[in-house]
Amino acid sequence: xELDAKVPGGPLETKWERYRSDVKLVxxxxxxxxxxLIVGTGLAGAAAAAxxxxxxxxxxVFTFHDSPRRAHSIAAQGGINAAKNYQNDGDSVWRLFYDxxxxxxxxxREANVYRLAEVSxxxxxxxxxxxxxxxxxxxxxxxxxxxxxxxxxxxxxxxGQTGQQLLLGAxxxxxxxxxxGRIALHTYAEMLDLIVDDRKAQGIVVRDLRTGxxxxxxxxxxxxxxxxxxxxxxxxxxxxxxxVTATFRAYKRGAAFANPCYTQIHPTCxxxxxxxxxxxxxxxxxxxxxxxxxxxxxxxxxRPPDQVPDxxxxxxxxxxxxxxxxxxxxxxxxxxxxxxxxxxxxVGEGGRGVYLDFQDAMARAGEAVIREKYGNLFDMYHExxxxxPYRVPMRIYPAPHYTMGGLWVDYNLMSxxxxxxxxxxxxxxxxxxxxxxxSALMQGLADGYFIISYTIxxxxxxxxxxxxxxxxxxxxxTEQEVKxxxxxxxxxxxxxxxxxxxxxLGKLLWDRCGMARNEQGLKKALQGIPALRExxxxxxxxxxxxxxxxxxxxxxxxVADYLEFAELLCLDALTRNESCGGHFREEHQTLEGExxxxxxxxxFVSAWEYAxxxxxxxxxxxxxxxxxxxxxxxxxx
Amino acid sequence: xxVTLHVWRQKNARSEGKLVTYQVPQVDPDMSFLExxxxxxxxxxxxxxxxxxxDYDCREGICGTCSLVINGRPHGPEGGAATCQVYMRxxxxxxxxxxxxxxxxxxxxxxxxxVDRSAFDRVIQxxxxxxxxxxxxxxxxxxxxxxxxxxxxxxxxxxxxxGACVAACPNASAMLFVAAKVSHLGLLPQGQPERARxxxxxxxxxxxxxxxxxxxxxxxEAACPKEISVEFIAWMNRDYLKARLTEPxxxxxxxxxxxxxxxxxxHDATAKKHPVA
Numbered sequence: 001x002e003l004d005a006k007v008p009g010g011p012l013e014t015k016w017e018r019y020r021s022d023v024k025l026v027x028x029x030x031x032x033x034x035x036x037l038i039v040g041t042g043l044a045g046a047a048a049a050a051x052x053x054x055x056x057x058x059x060x061v062f063t064f065h066d067s068p069r070r071a072h073s074i075a076a077q078g079g080i081n082a083a084k085n086y087q088n089d090g091d092s093v094w095r096l097f098y099d100x101x102x103x104x105x106x107x108x109r110e111a112n113v114y115r116l117a118e119v120s121x122x123x124x125x126x127x128x129x130x131x132x133x134x135x136x137x138x139x140x141x142x143x144x145x146x147x148x149x150x151x152x153x154x155x156x157x158x159x160g161q162t163g164q165q166l167l168l169g170a171x172x173x174x175x176x177x178x179x180x181g182r183i184a185l186h187t188y189a190e191m192l193d194l195i196v197d198d199r200k201a202q203g204i205v206v207r208d209l210r211t212g213x214x215x216x217x218x219x220x221x222x223x224x225x226x227x228x229x230x231x232x233x234x235x236x237x238x239x240x241x242x243x244v245t246a247t248f249r250a251y252k253r254g255a256a257f258a259n260p261c262y263t264q265i266h267p268t269c270x271x272x273x274x275x276x277x278x279x280x281x282x283x284x285x286x287x288x289x290x291x292x293x294x295x296x297x298x299x300x301x302x303r304p305p306d307q308v309p310d311x312x313x314x315x316x317x318x319x320x321x322x323x324x325x326x327x328x329x330x331x332x333x334x335x336x337x338x339x340x341x342x343x344x345x346x347v348g349e350g351g352r353g354v355y356l357d358f359q360d361a362m363a364r365a366g367e368a369v370i371r372e373k374y375g376n377l378f379d380m381y382h383e384x385x386x387x388x389p390y391r392v393p394m395r396i397y398p399a400p401h402y403t404m405g406g407l408w409v410d411y412n413l414m415s416x417x418x419x420x421x422x423x424x425x426x427x428x429x430x431x432x433x434x435x436x437x438x439s440a441l442m443q444g445l446a447d448g449y450f451i452i453s454y455t456i457x458x459x460x461x462x463x464x465x466x467x468x469x470x471x472x473x474x475x476x477x478t479e480q481e482v483k484x485x486x487x488x489x490x491x492x493x494x495x496x497x498x499x500x501x502x503x504x505l506g507k508l509l510w511d512r513c514g515m516a517r518n519e520q521g522l523k524k525a526l527q528g529i530p531a532l533r534e535x536x537x538x539x540x541x542x543x544x545x546x547x548x549x550x551x552x553x554x555x556x557x558x559v560a561d562y563l564e565f566a567e568l569l570c571l572d573a574l575t576r577n578e579s580c581g582g583h584f585r586e587e588h589q590t591l592e593g594e595x596x597x598x599x600x601x602x603x604f605v606s607a608w609e610y611a612x613x614x615x616x617x618x619x620x621x622x623x624x625x626x627x628x629x630x631x632x633x634x635x636x637x
Numbered sequence: 638x639x640v641t642l643h644v645w646r647q648k649n650a651r652s653e654g655k656l657v658t659y660q661v662p663q664v665d666p667d668m669s670f671l672e673x674x675x676x677x678x679x680x681x682x683x684x685x686x687x688x689x690x691x692d693y694d695c696r697e698g699i700c701g702t703c704s705l706v707i708n709g710r711p712h713g714p715e716g717g718a719a720t721c722q723v724y725m726r727x728x729x730x731x732x733x734x735x736x737x738x739x740x741x742x743x744x745x746x747x748x749x750x751x752v753d754r755s756a757f758d759r760v761i762q763x764x765x766x767x768x769x770x771x772x773x774x775x776x777x778x779x780x781x782x783x784x785x786x787x788x789x790x791x792x793x794x795x796x797x798x799x800g801a802c803v804a805a806c807p808n809a810s811a812m813l814f815v816a817a818k819v820s821h822l823g824l825l826p827q828g829q830p831e832r833a834r835x836x837x838x839x840x841x842x843x844x845x846x847x848x849x850x851x852x853x854x855x856x857x858e859a860a861c862p863k864e865i866s867v868e869f870i871a872w873m874n875r876d877y878l879k880a881r882l883t884e885p886x887x888x889x890x891x892x893x894x895x896x897x898x899x900x901x902x903x904h905d906a907t908a909k910k911h912p913v914a
Binding site: 047050051054065066067068069070072074075084086122124125126127128129130131133134135136137138139140141142158159161163164165168171172173175176178179185187210239240241273274276277278279281282379380383384386449450453493495496497498499500541542543544548549550551552 | 686687696700748753763766767771781783795825
């Protein structure tokens, strides 16, 4: 497989500007002749749909939700980064770029990250113009807060529901185009396969979740903006519906899957309780602006938190990382929490928790200020745990939250399959081995509003407008395969629920391929997964039929894909015999227990190519070349 | 603890529905209401029976997907919470719990407890936006907005589009939902150029979808998981009235958006109410 990243030449700082001047354009009269299919309506998908429709392209949008506004971007709490330097605290495009690249442990593509930092400026302006109610100062100007991995205050926010407001902005822009008849919107429409013909992505096969009808849609290009795969772990902070199916199906049709082992475990989630939980709840990273993380110094200390005096507390992030303190990046803060709990100093049920304490902040600023900043998060915590965080410190523990890996894309955000573009969390490009807080919203909107609008032209301008007939052989063949798979799942009629098999897979992955990984454990996981897959295909119970709303069937189909994808994830983790960012191989750590990269051997993107059933996928490498930055040891001390 | 559930089961919009009784013998008070239903569904699927269809996604009260009328109250007994944020510690051992779908003419039932709320999307498509294209927007700080104005707009913008307001209203009115968007955008300077047009178009579409009118029961506010104030309805009514007086009468319902399943109802004081069936 040839992996040409198509990064434009010239100095880093002017690549995107030059690209925009050089890229081929599609004339206004011709744009409407092209049809673009967009799957997913989160920040990236909704922004892309609105923008491309405004430009005049024919756009069809698909979401498995009942409404585009339900996409999981809606749940992002903390904020969105932009290098505006409104705070006059030394921020710049270069600094945001460097923080993001360093935050990703030098495992992302330099040119993509620089473009992201540049475009961040436009996003805030766009959202303000749409009426997104960003927090303001008394003088009426935009307010900022700080996030992990940065020493400047560059995060814009709407209370604790920034993702909601940004998504509603994009959703409203999308809805305007739907109302004007420029976008055909398909809800309850789940993409179950990609149609590839003549080695190009030409359409998708979709199941109408209300009627079970399977049909093909074809277009000049397909955009996947279908999010990440944290739910492979069963318990994660992702919404229940988030899944890997769209990207994994594309992988099986020839799109390369890049760095699947780069998964982000977020340090501040409400700890697991009971066996019945289906998902975990995140407590925004923004809380670490004012909350101090600690555990008792002694493992035998079982006193309630208010009876542990200061000298008996270990504010371990402040101790270990004095210059970033409680705002150490996520991978580092998560590992530190695991470390103190492994030492037996964890708090709460099962000893898997650490305190996030606001007493000092409330004493300093007053309870009212804390309430104004984080009120809804405190309420959410109170509802879930029954404990009042204004009185008792929160208890938190890391949980799967985001996936940096995704389908491989070039500088145009096009995969190795011509005509298939991938945006947002679904692609791999910008966050390397670890994403910084408030950068997912930035990337989703950058890709959707400001990048794809240019880069899709690079493909369409070389292509005559015209698409496959919906009854072409390739469409019928793919539809047939989708139908067969559904009938097969329905015909098993076994004894186990898809949930119980998924739960078992999740436990296996969390233990063997979670916050810390080693060769032995990964090999065990690689043995265990095929057995679980076997169990699924022989013993799963999916009641009902395929002709109406059948949530058990939808879910079982997604679990079937996780059971294959999990193997790819572990294989990638085993092959990457170094530690970097969220990928922590226990064999490779510094004396102080930090991740030790091996730039000589592993400074590349792993792009996995499907080789067929029961065959090991092929590893393709895109070398990472740094033009302006010299990868260094990533220190937050 | 142990609870008895009476759950609305209906195969699809064409078939008859009925309440079916289920026992859930082992309920942990720290379980969420939906986790309790998950446990029941696991048992049903294990037995090869069809699980109860209900909507959910984020399970943290922000996506607006979950619904359920629990013991007659949309989103259940806790104020200011979506169904996914309701915990079993609010119930008692031996409780009988009735679970029904949102019921409104504009929200046709799909299966069991799942209803189609696309009418809300069509109301937004009719005018719930600021008409700016991507690109060419001025620097965010060129437009100072008073903190109090922004906070008020944010109060309205917090709507999650779940439809509890409609389910709670004896008229199945969507006034709180529509008012929240009309106010969010109408309060901000960015929303001024289209303020009158927006109010008229959204209200026209709301009527076309078959939602009822408001007659000040204020059940919507009580049921709203985001505690959005009925003040915004008054705000919208003023905007709408002003728009009727100052704007030429060119707005027709729909304007390109598909009209929902229900006949058109007028939006004035004499309009017929739409009581819940």
